[in-house]
Amino acid sequence: MISVPDSPGPSMDAIATSYGDITFRSRLEADWAATLDSNRIRWEYEPETVTLASGALYVPDFWLPELGTWIEVKGPGVPRVEKTKELARIRACRCETSCACRWPGGEFVVLGRPSLASDRTETGHRPRCGYANWETPFGPSTYFVTCSSCTRAQWTILKRPWRCRACRASLKSEQVHRPVDRFVRFIETTTGTGSLFAMPDLGEPFTDEELGLTEDAENELP
Numbered sequence: 542m543i544s545v546p547d548s549p550g551p552s553m554d555a556i557a558t559s560y561g562d563i564t565f566r567s568r569l570e571a572d573w574a575a576t577l578d579s580n581r582i583r584w585e586y587e588p589e590t591v592t593l594a595s596g597a598l599y600v601p602d603f604w605l606p607e608l609g610t611w612i613e614v615k616g617p618g619v620p621r622v623e624k625t626k627e628l629a630r631i632r633a634c635r636c637e638t639s640c641a642c643r644w645p646g647g648e649f650v651v652l653g654r655p656s657l658a659s660d661r662t663e664t665g666h667r668p669r670c671g672y673a674n675w676e677t678p679f680g681p682s683t684y685f686v687t688c689s690s691c692t693r694a695q696w697t698i699l700k701r702p703w704r705c706r707a708c709r710a711s712l713k714s715e716q717v718h719r720p721v722d723r724f725v726r727f728i729e730t731t732t733g734t735g736s737l738f739a740m741p742d743l744g745e746p747f748t749d750e751e752l753g754l755t756e757d758a759e760n761e762l763p
Contacts, residue, residue: 555616560730568730570602570614573653575728576673580694583607594631599624602653608695608706609644613678614653622678625652629679645704651683651696652676656727657720673725684717685725 557564558571563586565571570586577584585604593599603612611632613625634640634647642648656671677683681698688695690710697703703712718724 558730567614567616569616569653569655571730572656572728573603573612573614575730576725577603577605577612579726579728581692582694584612591628593624593627595627597624597627599628601625601628601650605695607693608649609647610649610651610696610706612651612653612675616655622652625650626678629677633680640701644706645709646698646700646706649683649696649698649706650678652678654720656729657723659723671727672720672723673727674720676720682719684719686712686715686717688712689715 555567557566558568559565560571560574563571563574565574565586574584574586582605585606587600587602588604589600591599591601601611602614604610605612611628613622613628615622615625629650632648632650634642636642636647640646652675654674654676657674658671673685675683675696681700683696683698686695686697687693688705688708688710691705691708693705693707695706697706697712697717699717704710705712
């Protein structure tokens with residue numbers, strides 16, 4: 542299946558990468574597939590070509606069939622997202638009263654970005670893989686949440702109905718996370734941690750200097 546990119550410019554991550562039985566167009570796409578697997582989110586890679594209202598043909602990278610969510614992965618060398626925004630706009634919920642969409646809130650479109658670096662203030666080991674980073678191309682911001690009823694991880698919006706997109710249980714009492722919260726581990730396929738059952742790479746322990754435990758720092762204690 543041929544993908545039509547939003548921009549002809551090169552991507553820093555545009556290196557064909559195999560993960561599982563699929564060869565992805567970029568390492569970043571493979572990493573996103575591994576990250577979805579690590580959260581037990583079922584996905585399909587480039588399942589269909591979408592004809593947008595503008596007449597343009599568009600092949601989104603991932604479709605999450607249990608969650609009614611599209612994910613388009615964009616590296617730093619591919620900044621244009623016009624087609625992604627158009628898809629998000631035409632698939633958004635347009636219900637004026639109670640939502641009657643197949644998935645609560647309509648279909649979601651999420652932009653998958655390169656990972657955020659590990660927060661150097663956390664204690665213990667410093668993960669090499671960082672954390673998942675995403676944006677919302679159109680409409681309310683999306684947040685990552687896990688439904689306690691069906692245990693499915695997913696993206697949601699803070700707008701009624703606050704219901705699980707898989708089982709429709711209420712999400713009102715669940716904790717939601719933004720990318721900057723650095724909650725969702727980002728799995729890099731090149732580290733060997735892409736398997737669903739693989740343990741995350743914890744990296745090297747923080748040094749005393751990084752933790753502020755040097756001799757000079759101890760002498761400054763009251």
